[in-house]
Amino acid sequence: xxxxxxVIHTLDNVAVALRNLIFGEEVRAxxxxxxxxxxxxxxxxxxxxxxxxxxxxIIKYGETVAVSTRNIKKGEWVHTHNLESKRWKK
Amino acid sequence: xxxxxxxxxxNGKYGVRNHVLVLATVACVNGVxxxxxxxxxxxxxxxxxxxxxxxxxxxTQILFRILASMVHHPNVGAVVLIGLGCxxxxxxxxxxxxxxxxxxxxxFNVQDCGSLQTAKKGAEAARRLLAGxxxxxxxxxxxxxxxxxxxxxxxxxxxGVTANVALGAVSDWLVGKGASIIFGENTEMIGTSHxxxxxxxxxxxxxxxxxxxxxxxxxxKDIMGNLASWVISPGNMDxxxxxxxxxxxxxxxxxxxxxxxxxxxxxxxxxxxxxILQDGPGYDGDSMAGLAASGSQLMFFSTxxxxxxxxxxxxxxxxxxxxxxxQTMIDDIDINAxxxxxxxxxxxxxxxxxxQMIRVINGEKTKAETNEMDVFTIMTVNPPx
Numbered sequence: 001x002x003x004x005x006x007v008i009h010t011l012d013n014v015a016v017a018l019r020n021l022i023f024g025e026e027v028r029a030x031x032x033x034x035x036x037x038x039x040x041x042x043x044x045x046x047x048x049x050x051x052x053x054x055x056x057x058i059i060k061y062g063e064t065v066a067v068s069t070r071n072i073k074k075g076e077w078v079h080t081h082n083l084e085s086k087r088w089k090k
Numbered sequence: 091x092x093x094x095x096x097x098x099x100x101n102g103k104y105g106v107r108n109h110v111l112v113l114a115t116v117a118c119v120n121g122v123x124x125x126x127x128x129x130x131x132x133x134x135x136x137x138x139x140x141x142x143x144x145x146x147x148x149x150t151q152i153l154f155r156i157l158a159s160m161v162h163h164p165n166v167g168a169v170v171l172i173g174l175g176c177x178x179x180x181x182x183x184x185x186x187x188x189x190x191x192x193x194x195x196x197x198f199n200v201q202d203c204g205s206l207q208t209a210k211k212g213a214e215a216a217r218r219l220l221a222g223x224x225x226x227x228x229x230x231x232x233x234x235x236x237x238x239x240x241x242x243x244x245x246x247x248x249x250g251v252t253a254n255v256a257l258g259a260v261s262d263w264l265v266g267k268g269a270s271i272i273f274g275e276n277t278e279m280i281g282t283s284h285x286x287x288x289x290x291x292x293x294x295x296x297x298x299x300x301x302x303x304x305x306x307x308x309x310x311k312d313i314m315g316n317l318a319s320w321v322i323s324p325g326n327m328d329x330x331x332x333x334x335x336x337x338x339x340x341x342x343x344x345x346x347x348x349x350x351x352x353x354x355x356x357x358x359x360x361x362x363x364x365x366i367l368q369d370g371p372g373y374d375g376d377s378m379a380g381l382a383a384s385g386s387q388l389m390f391f392s393t394x395x396x397x398x399x400x401x402x403x404x405x406x407x408x409x410x411x412x413x414x415x416x417q418t419m420i421d422d423i424d425i426n427a428x429x430x431x432x433x434x435x436x437x438x439x440x441x442x443x444x445x446q447m448i449r450v451i452n453g454e455k456t457k458a459e460t461n462e463m464d465v466f467t468i469m470t471v472n473p474p475x
Contacts, residue, residue: 044251046332063335085332
């Protein structure tokens with residue numbers, strides 16, 4: 001099977017798109033049961049691996065890299081529109 | 091067979107190369123170095139922009155430390171030192187720092203006989219030293235005598251996903267073999283204090299890690315003011331990185347996940363084994379000089395946008411984060427970690443990198459070595475005056 005996404009750490013709640021994914025395309029990553037993306041995901045951007053409620057930590061590399069600012073659904077694009085830095089506000 | 095070989099040095103270190111280094115003590119003599127380079131292409135000739143004109147204690151400390159470390163470097167078998175005479179780091183001032191190097195060193199100063207005569211004498215010395223060390227042969231190199239540097243530069247969004255993850259896997263493997271790993275680039279640790287401090291071997295190391303990253307963050311704010319948040323740039327964000335912590339996590343991945351045993355200053359020699367952090371800058375050239383000066387015999391260098399940069403006397407193995415740049419810069423890049431995107435397993439890629447590393451340690455040239463893409467530039471704190 002050809003993978004189109006990568007889960008870097010087992011604790012992560014986001015996967016990384018390995019190429020541009022189109023609406024509805026199935027996420028295929030090692031150790032993950034396939035599920036569709038809910039919108040277009042640009043290459044190397046993040047996809048929610050499960051529902052992430054507002055205020056929850058975004059985990060990548062097994063570590064907190066941001067906090068969600070909205071409820072994020074499994075399969076949604078995770079980026080600056082629905083998270084914020086715990087450190088430097090952009 | 092996964093045996094590695096090197097050149098035993100009198101101080102107990104091992105080199106993976108046996109170079110004659112022709113080093114300038116100041117920019118004024120660069121023309122002489124270039125002449126010697128044309129005469130004796132086998133020598134590693136290092137012109138540079140430093141050696142005078144900066145007054146601060148810190149700049150002077152760094153200058154002497156880096157120049158002396160190039161002389162001491164285990165990959166260097168003999169040295170021709172070319173000075174001017176009146177510069178800050180003149181050969182007389184440098185002498186106390188290099189006299190214990192226990193290797194042949196020949197010294198010439200342009201103010202003693204002019205540039206052409208110095209070039210002539212320097213070239214003759216380089217040839218003589220090359221002949222002198224050519225008889226030295228490789229012997230088995232114990233893994234615990236190996237220090238490998240991990241560097242990333244010209245990064246793209248995939249650097250932290252493919253190439254640095256692969257570097258991290260190699261780092262962990264090397265530490266498992268008893269070798270040591272060093273990486274720096276403190277600006278690219280901002281936002282990861284808690285992660286790195288947690289991995290420190292004790293409280294003291296943890297404290298140093300936090301201090302180093304706090305200082306890097308403060309310095310960034312002092313220098314960049316309101317633009318500090320642009321340390322993560324629009325380009326980074328377009329590439330899928332949302333926060334400085336996320337960017338930094340991709341960077342620090344290159345050192346792997348083992349215990350951090352020491353934090354060393356820029357260009358300082360580690361006294362501990364295993365994973366070492368260096369308090370050095372993010373700028374590639376300056377960073378490589380600090381890592382080499384700490385005694386690393388070999389570097390891995392991940393890149394996404396692509397850079398040809400190598401370092402004098404130290405083999406640099408280039409790792410592309412994506413297949414496009416690997417193919418575009420095939421003459422410059424040794425390994426394609428973009429293959430992970432095409433479905434290759436991390437284990438398979440790691441094995442390829444280890445095999446390649448072992449061949450390089452044992453003498454095979456990296457592309458940066460073959461192309462002679464050496465860059466030598468050192469960290470400075472204050473402007474010249």
